[in-house]
Amino acid sequence: MYRFSFAAALFIVPAACLAQVPNSVPPRYVDAIDWPAHEAGLENFALAEEMLALSFDRLCNDTFCEGPYGNLRPMQLSCSVDAAKGTLKQCLWIFAGSATSVNAATGAVQVSAKIFKRKLQLARNTPVASFYDVMQGGELLNEKLPMTRRTVYENLVGCLP
Template sequence: MRHAFLAIASLVFPAACLAHAAGNMPPRYVDAIDWPTKEAGLEKFALAEHMLSLSFERFCGDAFCEGPYPNLRPMQLSCSVDTSNGTIKRCLWIFAGSDTSVDASSGAVRSSAKVYKCNLRLARNTPVDVFYEAMNDGELLGKKLPMTRHTVYDSLVGCLP
């Protein structure tokens, strides 16, 4: 049945669509850890995520961790890469925070928790290697993102409480 579909599709769809349907074309976007090949970016990406998290931890108490969730923590950074040109399409940095209290009369523990999804304000077509270089240098929250006038802090304002 699949062969019949491909034969009919070759009459209707352009060759690129047919090649994609047959599984011959690479995906347009991949996770940054899988750029340029499967898990090839794992170490560089893990280092970038670690450096961002360290910078956030140092900055947190002065900016974001005095609100409703004093234990706000970065959970995961994830970026998509456009395989056609090796640039970052989007980076999403996930944070979680919680707060608890004890009811003085019943002893019940109450909790509240929230997840925040913050987009890094990257320039369009930021090359992956340029992103990695920028993420390995110093105090990152106040540093301008490559090819922009925006900092990582700018990306978090309005996203985090």
């Protein structure tokens, strides 16, 4: 019994000590809401996401929402940031679309639903601050993404029905 306890202690104590060593290497990429520090970008990012969604809603009825998914909604914008450079690596905008109909014979409501995702075509090394500056405008879908010639709207064409 003593040998087993002593052998277990020789294994468990060093393993426990190693498990408590904090990761000293910071991650290369972080969520935009966590740049430059944990949740430091939350307010700016939430505002950008909200402004994009409002701009989409104003334009939707004349464009994308006339397609097979009349109930088309932006669900989430998510961006990754190179933590050392303060530049965007990637932004992905996710949409959900649905359409319903009623079966005339049974009265059952039938649903057709789909998820759409679109990478915003960002310029390489786009500063986070430049992205936020553009996202402060009014009709954001018609705004050019920083350091590019493409608008947000042009990024959505071909992705959404």
